[in-house]
Amino acid sequence: MRPAWADIDLGALHHNLKTIRTQAGKKRVLAILKANAYGHGLSRIAQELQDIDAIGVARVDEALQLRNAGVTQPIVLLEGFFEAKQIPVLAASNIQPVLHTKHQVNQLLQADNLPQAMRVWIKVDTGMHRLGLNLEDVERVYTQLKGSRNVVGEPVIMSHFACADEPAHPQNQVQLARYAQAVKVLPESVTSMANSAALFASLAPDYDWVRPGLSLYGISPFPGGVGRELALQPVMNLQASLISIRKINQGESVGYGAAWTAPHDTWIGIVAIGYGDGYPRHAPQGTPVWINGKEYPLVGRVAMDMITVELGPHMSAQLGDTAQLWGPDLAVERVAETVGTIPYELLCNVARRVNLHYIDGHDVSGLGEVS
Ligand SMILES: Cc1ncc(COP(=O)(O)O)c(C=O)c1O
Structure with a gap:
């Protein structure tokens, strides 16, 4: 007899990633592994996703745990750094912060002697009103970051839906319109909008990266739904x-x-x-x-x-x-x-x-x- 345990079906994980890739077409996949890979074990799930385009976590500790475990895939830190002293640590470990406040942007622009320049993501607030820069600030911030010695590559401009699990909710169209406005002035920019629900509801078909979390673990993001209906298997x-x-x-x-x-x-x-x-x-x-x-x-x-x-x-x-x-x-x-x-x-x-x-x-x- 055993107390509680959880079997983690890696075959199901790979199956779900395949389903996600089919749904996503040519888009790149940022697999969301925050909160211990939604309870499935952060390091092991990351090690399993060898061919993923990038891994997303919420905390600096989670990102460093992955690097310490030998994970070499690109890592995106969804809430960015909380203090300037974390910037060189992230740079040294090649972790890509999401910048969602002007304060963070200024801290990165002013950072001295980073071990290497960093790839960054810029989060724009299109209506969730939690994290993200205001629409009118995006172009200037993007230009500043592109011109900074501390930044390498093309910043990805991302936003997050508040109501993607209700695809017909009017808020989705409001957010899509604002997002389109933010990226229109930056035709070169790389884009990312969709979580699991938006991906499976095809809410943001035109953008470069998708960011599935729950669906990777085989679970439906839609109220009343089950993963099986989306060709997903519980992990x-x-x-x-x-x-x-x-x-x-x-x-x-x-x-x-x-x-x-x-x-x-x-x-x-x-x-x-x-x-x-x-x-x-x-x-x-x-x-x-x-x-x-x-x-x-x-x-x-x-x-x-x-x-x-x-x-x-x-x-x-x-x-x-x-x-x-x-x-x-x-x-x-x-x-x-x-x-x-x-x-x-x-x-x-x-x-x-x-x-x-x-x-x-x-x-x-x-x-x-x-x-
Ligand atoms: C910014 C961001 N993108 C993507 C996701 C993944 O969402 P889901 O698990 O619904 O696919 C999350 C999770 O909350 C998130 O915060």
Whole structure:
């Protein structure tokens, strides 16, 4: 019997990248691997994506972890540097910052004695109003950066959709129009607009780079959708063993707060996963758990190390059987919807104590990068 672990299906990862490349045509792919590759293990996923055009992360630490692991692909730092002293560190490791404030731009322009000039991305705010330069500043900043000794190559001009997961949302057209305006004056510039949802909804067909995150892991970015509908396969299979099975009588309650009471005599299975592993504590009664080819309802409160499921009065499960919390038989999209969150959050929250087992074809490598 084992506590929680996650099989990471590298075959599915490669399949998803192929689907993304088919969808993207000739566009270059910036694979988004921030937040520990959405819970799938940053270094190992990066090592697997040998022929990717670039890897995107959010934190300097994540970028340096990749370089320390021997990852040589181009790395883009999506939020750029937070302090000027990080600039030479990034330059030395050949990490490409996204510049989204004038402050960052000035810090880079003023930096002295960088070990080498850097490739940079410029983020323009087209309506998300989170990160990004104002439209009217883009041309000047682009020209300044192109003229700087600290910058090499053509800056990529990027923006990010607020509502791509709702393709018909009017905000998408507003953002596209503003983006077109920003890049029109810079005909040479390299462009990037689409995350997974925009890519699969063909919202920004004309631009050079796509930036898929969730779809790489086989998950649909569209509410109510599942990856399979987009020819994607889930990469993560989160599992745990059934460590106890017990009979309880009608009227007896289960777990903290006595939150669930058996409506009839029944069997309860205790599964070795809890919120300490990243399983959502607010999962309601009835959240599906997959055991031996069948769904069973979660009952009672999620605890730190275990959950309880009702196996029913005519139970056939055995001690040591494997429960799947989400994966190929139980879509994380569905679990997320039941729990009232998004698949991104469930995947990113998988805790460090959950061992990741990388499956290469049919072979369980058991490398178990502890993420
Ligand atoms: C700037 C940027 N591009 C692309 C992505 C990838 O988005 P998704 O996982 O929806 O494909 C993200 C993720 O939040 C992002 O912040």
